[in-house]
Amino acid sequence: MVDQLRPAPSHPAYPVRTRRLSLRPLTGRDIDALLTYRADAEVCRYLPFEPMTRTDIEQHLASRWAGTWLTDEGQELRLGVELAPTGELIGDVVLFWHSREHRGGEIGYVLHPGFQGHGYATEAARAVLSLGFEVLGLHRIVARIDERNEASAGIARRLGMRQESRLVHNEVFKGEWRTRLDFAMLADEWCPPGASRPGR
Template sequence: MPFLPPKPPEPFSWPAGRVLLRLLTPADTAGFLAYRADATVALYQSWEPYSAAQAEEFVRVQRRATIPAAPGQWVQIGIALAATDELIGDCALHLSADDPRLGEVGITLAPAWQGRGYATEALRGLLDYCFRALALHRVLAITDCRNLASVRLLAGVGMRREGHFRQHVWFKGGWADEYLYAVLGEEWQAGV
């Protein structure tokens, strides 16, 4: 039998309703910059509005990422329209360095696509990937209490509010409260 070299791994892709979770690509840079440079999008994020150079470098690094990343590392996953592959946002995934059965997620969506159910589909898809493909035990998300859209999103996908941390983080010039949401793998599998 002739030698056949091993197939390279398939690029990460996870369908989630009208969206597809996938690696960022160089073609995403302009769209990524458009929403990451928007001060209203950055308002409750840990980052400030991006410059063109920051966006280009971020996409360059993340397009080669492994999903999931090594425990203790964050990875950004593109959220693209399934029909056109247009980037409309990104989500973050982190496996705990202490116990990689525990994960944390986050999500950012371009303003033009907010309020239309895309974030819900993307987050449900990411949680489905976490629990079905990675067999995680528990996934959490932390949000600023003032970010009402995020609060509704996390509760709406079946995550439970487990904590309210008062003046928990020095954030953009002042103390901020945060909510912690979580869901267990067994709850997700049971259809929370």
């Protein structure tokens, strides 16, 4: 018998803390910080959005990014990533709830280029996997990444996600054919931060 999705709490306790970071819902006070990387064409190059304006961010904060937890499929939870010692916003991560029946979700992450290369995105994404598996009770979480985005694919691998497919020129993305890598992890493959994987 297939497990049913467990009843989800109204929301996790925020901020969600990791060793070096704090994750919490975005607010209007984050607009200037969000612009420093979401308006950057190079940051957006392989991501599913164009460089954002202040108006774009204001509209997202009032709609798609307004939620503080997931209550049904089709929703997304967008959390700001702060450096714990300073409170500086350095990026954001997202958890999508795609299917209630199949308990499926997806993660994504974007980081200010000045803070890349220090493991922050991996640390933040691991916290989002924890929310998806341990709090929401998802069965399967995926990450869909442009093959040219080697740094992002590296994060998925460091998280322990399994590459399941390489879809060659499967879609036109920003005016050119894109090859997409699909990564996934199941709930019984998830290893909470600080725990050791069986047999390792």
